[in-house]
Amino acid sequence: MTEYAGPLPTPTIDTAPFWEHCRKHELRMQKCLDCGHVRYPASVICPKCYSENSEWASMSGKGTIYSWVVFHQAYGAFFAGIVPYAVAIVELAEGPRMLTNIIACPLDEIDIGMPVEVAFEDITAEFALPKFRPLGKP
Amino acid sequence: MGSLGDKYAIVGVGHTKLGKVPGVSSIGFNVLAIKAALEDAGLTREDVDGVLVKYPTSGFSSLFSGKLCQALGITNKLMAVIDLAGATIGTMVQYAAMAIDAGLATTVVCSYGDNPLTGPPGTYGRVNSDDAAFGFVGAPAGYAMAARRHMKEYGTTSEQLGAIAVAFRKHASMNRNAQMQKPITLEDHQRSRWVVEPFHLLDCCLVSDGGAAVVVTSAERAKTLNKKPVYVMGWGQAHPAWDIAQRESLTVTGAKRSGEMAFKMAGVSPKDIDLAEIYDCFTYTALVTLEDYGFCKKGEGGSFVQNGRIELGGELPCNTAGGLLSESGMPGMLLLVEAVRQLRGECGPRQVNNAEIAIASSQGGILTTHATLILRR
Numbered sequence: 001m002t003e004y005a006g007p008l009p010t011p012t013i014d015t016a017p018f019w020e021h022c023r024k025h026e027l028r029m030q031k032c033l034d035c036g037h038v039r040y041p042a043s044v045i046c047p048k049c050y051s052e053n054s055e056w057a058s059m060s061g062k063g064t065i066y067s068w069v070v071f072h073q074a075y076g077a078f079f080a081g082i083v084p085y086a087v088a089i090v091e092l093a094e095g096p097r098m099l100t101n102i103i104a105c106p107l108d109e110i111d112i113g114m115p116v117e118v119a120f121e122d123i124t125a126e127f128a129l130p131k132f133r134p135l136g137k138p
Numbered sequence: 139m140g141s142l143g144d145k146y147a148i149v150g151v152g153h154t155k156l157g158k159v160p161g162v163s164s165i166g167f168n169v170l171a172i173k174a175a176l177e178d179a180g181l182t183r184e185d186v187d188g189v190l191v192k193y194p195t196s197g198f199s200s201l202f203s204g205k206l207c208q209a210l211g212i213t214n215k216l217m218a219v220i221d222l223a224g225a226t227i228g229t230m231v232q233y234a235a236m237a238i239d240a241g242l243a244t245t246v247v248c249s250y251g252d253n254p255l256t257g258p259p260g261t262y263g264r265v266n267s268d269d270a271a272f273g274f275v276g277a278p279a280g281y282a283m284a285a286r287r288h289m290k291e292y293g294t295t296s297e298q299l300g301a302i303a304v305a306f307r308k309h310a311s312m313n314r315n316a317q318m319q320k321p322i323t324l325e326d327h328q329r330s331r332w333v334v335e336p337f338h339l340l341d342c343c344l345v346s347d348g349g350a351a352v353v354v355t356s357a358e359r360a361k362t363l364n365k366k367p368v369y370v371m372g373w374g375q376a377h378p379a380w381d382i383a384q385r386e387s388l389t390v391t392g393a394k395r396s397g398e399m400a401f402k403m404a405g406v407s408p409k410d411i412d413l414a415e416i417y418d419c420f421t422y423t424a425l426v427t428l429e430d431y432g433f434c435k436k437g438e439g440g441s442f443v444q445n446g447r448i449e450l451g452g453e454l455p456c457n458t459a460g461g462l463l464s465e466s467g468m469p470g471m472l473l474l475v476e477a478v479r480q481l482r483g484e485c486g487p488r489q490v491n492n493a494e495i496a497i498a499s500s501q502g503g504i505l506t507t508h509a510t511l512i513l514r515r
Contacts, residue, residue, distance in 0.1 A: 007270035015268070041381070067290075067388060069282040072332035075275040084335075087274045089283060089383045097383045101272050112290045129271055 004123045006078045014042040017056055022128045025120040029096060031057035040096035061118035062135060063092040068102060068110050086110055090132050104133035143403050146235035147360035147367035148513070150179025150353035151475040156466040157317040159347040160256040164194035165202075167251025167349030169209045171471075175247060175351040180364030186353075188216035188237055188246030192226035195469065196254040206249070216243045222377065223502020224417060224469035225392075226250070228509025231474070232373045234354035244355060250471045251349030278342050278420060280504030282334040284388035285422035289336060291389055292437035296336055298444060299421035300327035303340045303463055305449045306418065310460025312450075312488040317344050318464045341421040344467030350475055368478045371495070372404025372512040382504045389437075392508030393430035393499060400510035401432075406495060408432045411512075413480055413490045414454055415473035415498040418461040427499050428456070431510075455490050470500040474511070481515040 011019045018041075021028040031038045032046035033053040045052055068088035074080035086102040088110070102110055103119060115135035120128040152174025154167055162170070168191060176182060189212060191203050199205070203217040216237055220226045227250065234246035269275070288294045304324055310316035322340060330339040360367035376395035378385055401407055408431060418424040425439040433454060434442035442448075448456040459465045459476040466472045477496040479485050494515055501508040 006273075007267070007275075009268045009271045040384075066383075067283045067287040069279050069286060070332070070335035071273055071279065072335060073276070073278075075273075079273055079275075082273070084332075085273055087272055087279060087283075099269055099272055099274055099381075099383045112287065123271075127271075131272075 006123065008124065009127055009129075014044065018042050019127060021056065022120065022130055023126060025128060027059040027061050027118050027130055028056040029059055029094070030054040038094045038096055040098060060093045063090045063116060063132070065089070065102065065110065065112055065114045065116060066091045066097055067112060070107055088132065090116055098130070101129070101131040102133070103131045104137055141403060142235055142239055143371050143405070144369045145357050146238060146354055147357050147369045148231070148352050148474075148478050149355050149360045149363045149365060149367055150175040150177075150181065151351070151478045152176070152178050153315070153350035153472060153475055154251070154348050156315055156346055156348040156468070156472070158255045159253070162253060162347065164196070164198065164252050164257065165205055165209050167253060167347065168206050168249045168351070171251055171349030171351035172210060172247045172249050175353050178365060179353045181245065181353060183211050185245050186210075186212055186215070186247055188234060188243035190218055190220060190230040190234055190246060190248045192230065192250040192469070193219050193221060194252035196252055196257055216246070222507040222509070224419065225375070225377070225500045225502045225507035225509040227470040227474060228373070228498065228500035228511050229375055231352065231354055231370060231511055232375065232509065235370060238354070238356055244359065246354045247351055248354060249349065249351035250468060252468065253347045254345050255347045257347070276334070278334045278337050280382045281420040281422055282337045283382060284426070284505060285420070286336055287388040288422065288426065292440065294425070294440040296328065296338070297324060298440035299341055299425065300324045301444045302418065302421040302424050302448070303327050305443070305446070306457045306461045307464045308449060309458050309488055310464035313459045313465060316460040316465040317346055317467070318460070337420060343419045343462035344464070346467040348466055348468050350468060350471035352471070352474055352478065366482050366515060368481045368513050368515060370511060371406065371514050372400040372402070374399030374403070374510040375508065377507040379506060385505070388505070389426065391426055391430050391505045392501065393427045393510070396508045396510040397431040400497070400512050404512040406512065410495055411454065411497050412493045413458060413477070413496045414456045415458070415477045415496065416456050416461070417470050417473065417499045417501045418457055418463050419469070421463070423501065423505070424456065424461070426505070427501070431497065431499070450488055450490065458485065458488050458490060469502065473500070474498050477513055481513060
């Protein structure tokens with residue numbers, strides 16, 4: 001793999017497990033063991049019931065597009081090579097929304113409400129980005 | 139405690155040159171703006187016992203307010219940096235009034251200055267985060283995400299957003315201080331390049347060097363000073379706070395709750411407002427704020443801003459000096475300066491006839507923070 005020149009995630013004590021699961025192509029988020037709420041981004045307590053008990057539960061990887069934009073302006077040299085590209089907020093079936101990219105879809109076919117599924121993209125040995133593609137598209 | 143409405147006033151406003159202004163530091167812009175505001179009020183540094191400042195967006199060191207006080211020759215007084223991004227502007231005036239009411243100070247300056255165009259590169263060029271890994275960088279994208287949602291939910295169009303840009307540029311053409319004074323057409327807006335779709339370049343505010351400041355004191359003291367006092371009738375704050383992806387709604391903002399608080403405190407309603415100075419970092423920001431303040435129904439902002447309604451001579455003149463889109467991209471202090479000048483009747487060709495009551499919004503992050511001020515002459 002040629003060296004990846006784009007910005008990398010910046011894991012913290014809270015978010016490191018999320019990125020480690022992504023590296024293994026697993027989309028996992030913290031699920032409260034007391035009230036069942038799935039939270040994202042990662043945190044030390046459940047923001048609903050303040051329980052400190054949680055597990056890194058496996059997500060279905062399926063959801064719908066909540067909103068989306070297309071970058072035409074390139075913020076730096078790396079992005080100059082990939083514009084135009086789509087960034088979206090995807091609402092997962094389990095509830096949480098996450099910022100991501102929509103791939104494997106013509107930009108003019110993207111729409112709010114479109115069903116999508118996760119597709120991991122290995123960018124370095126340490127990181128895989130959870131991107132999304134139209135549901136059922138190979 | 140009784141209401142603080144009408145008990146405090148803005149008695150001085152000032153600003154530096156706006157636009158690309160080399161050779162002045164961010165501290166320097168704050169100092170020059172405060173100096174101008176004190177001259178406007180007829181006060182000196184001896185009269186000032188409180189200094190509130192918004193941190194420069196392009197980067198700053200800790201205890202920034204101390205460095206500013208040192209440069210102003212002010213010591214042993216109240217000071218603070220407030221971290222609410224653009225909404226810092228409105229909140230500084232509120233905290234100034236509260237500090238005076240609490241007996242901590244008598245006269246407080248509130249200031250903002252920055253040099254993102256000519257100073258060292260900072261926030262405006264930073265690329266380093268989980269969001270950046272997905273190419274989600276820069277200020278326009280989050281607002282564009284919200285605008286897209288509004289378009290889907292309510293049928294709002296790019297042409298309607300363009301009407302905002304055209305109106306505010308028309309106002310800037312009557313403002314010698316404005317960074318952009320050449321009028322634009324809706325066609326210019328539609329033909330301007332995409333930045334982050336659905337935003338064209340002309341949906342986005344300027345990036346600007348400069349500084350601006352206001353002076354706040356009690357209504358009693360205000361009556362003894364140079365200029366006609368502009369009283370703070372009502373205020374509000376509401377900060378949705380969460381990341382854009384986690385926000386409950388992208389089409390209802392902190393402006394709703396903040397505006398309701400301010401109108402209640404002031405004892406007026408949107409129909410009483412003579413002019414509005416609405417934070418317009420992007421065209422959509424102005425549209426959604428006008429809806430949330432109740433100037434039109436939710437979802438009807440697109441038609442509200444068309445056909446000259448928000449232009450001088452219209453039903454609700456907005457951003458009469460050009461706003462962030464055309465006067466200065468500095469986060470919002472110039473909106474407050476313009477509201478004060480309108481209520482004093484100092485605005486010459488762009489003066490709103492018989493302006494008595496104005497509303498000024500400020501907000502920041504990605505619709506993350508919001509503050510409202512309602513002012514009267």
